[in-house]
Amino acid sequence: MRLIPSLALLAALGAAAGWWLTAPKPLPAALTAGLTGDVAKGEQVFWAAGCASCHMAPGATGDAQLLLTGGQRFASDFGTFLAPNISTDPTHGIGGWSLAQFADAVMCGVSPEGQHYYPAFPYAAFGKMQVQDVADLKAFMDTLPADATPSLPHEIGFPFNIRRSLGGWKLLFLHEDWVIDGELTEQETRGRYLAEAMAHCGECHTPRNLLGGLQLSRWLAGAPNPDGKGTIPNITPAKLDWSAPDIASYLTTGFTPEFDSVGGHMAHVVENFARLPESEAAAVAAYLKRVPAAE
Structure with missing residues (x-):
């Protein structure tokens, strides 16, 4: 009987540790403080990163690709992910985000509300980007048109819809090191x-x-x-x-x-x-x- 309180305490401590370990971890504020983005350089980052390829409306062509209304569907073994609206609309897009919030999303997979994003958003790769490139990217994206189309919810079932569990996924699979190392030109x-x-x-x-x-x-x-x-x-x-x-x-x-x-x-x-x-x-x-x- 004396073991019950001890086991309960251990369970509580384990749960608290797990909750802390899986918490979303944004970038240190100092990394983005004082940075100013360059629109021209940001346009190059935008195309290299393929932002429009995933976030334009399904079937969009030409200049319509710059209207980042979202809606494309990406099937996976865990369900279907739907690309969100990342236009400059302040309600349904990312208009009004600070550079710090934008960098947290792109490089850490953390939303302005402090939730984990699903890694269908390739922050596992973007996390290796230079913060200045991210600032440049935001400067360019701030020049793009707004669209008020609401983002559609992901079609993800239990248990994958528990976003907190993504903190554990990040601990396992986010790596800062380059895959190909050694002396390169x-x-x-x-x-x-x-x-x-x-x-x-x-x-x-x-x-x-x-x-x-x-x-x-x-x-x-x-x-x-x-x-x-x-x-x-x-x-x-x-x-x-x-x-x-x-x-x-x-x-x-x-x-x-x-x-x-x-x-x-x-x-x-x-x-x-x-x-x-x-x-x-x-x-x-x-x-x-x-x-x-x-x-």
Whole structure:
């Protein structure tokens, strides 16, 4: 009988520790204090990060892609995620967010209300971005039009709808280190920054475990398509044997060395890279040639 109070105390302490460990953790305020964003540089970040590709309305083309009304559906093993409105609308979008709130969302997956975002939003990659790039991104996005379309709720069932549990997911799978380390050239280092952080290539091209964490030992080795239709290709040298110039050309034109054309969501990636300096695609190509081959 004397054990009961002790066990209850241990359980309470364990619950308190778990609650503390899974709490959303925003960036230190000092990281964004005093930063000013550059709109022109932010536009480059916007396209490199593929913001419109996920947050434009379904089927949007041309200038309509800059109306970040949300609504696209992304199927997964955990349910279907719906991209939210991230336009400048102050009620239904992110208009009025401070830079600190914006950076917390992008780099930490923490909402202004202090809740975890689902990692369908690739903050696991964006967390490696430079804070100045995030400030530049916000400066550009603040110039985009507002849209009052309400965000639709995710279609996620129990237990995945318990957002607090994402704190545990972050403890397990958020990593500050680069996947590809060692001595890299300046071009390869830039390519790593684009591929591992800003353009978040690994989020689609790397297989995941049962909890949805990236299997870093099989980095960029390809993965099942989350919607159940086909696979996302292996882009390590084990399968992607194109030359670096051929890879760079594909990223900006959408044509393979065999003159096949890009399809699916990758078409958006090509559209985005075509808006960037050619040196960016060349940097990603140089990086991919340094990635270890993985079957």
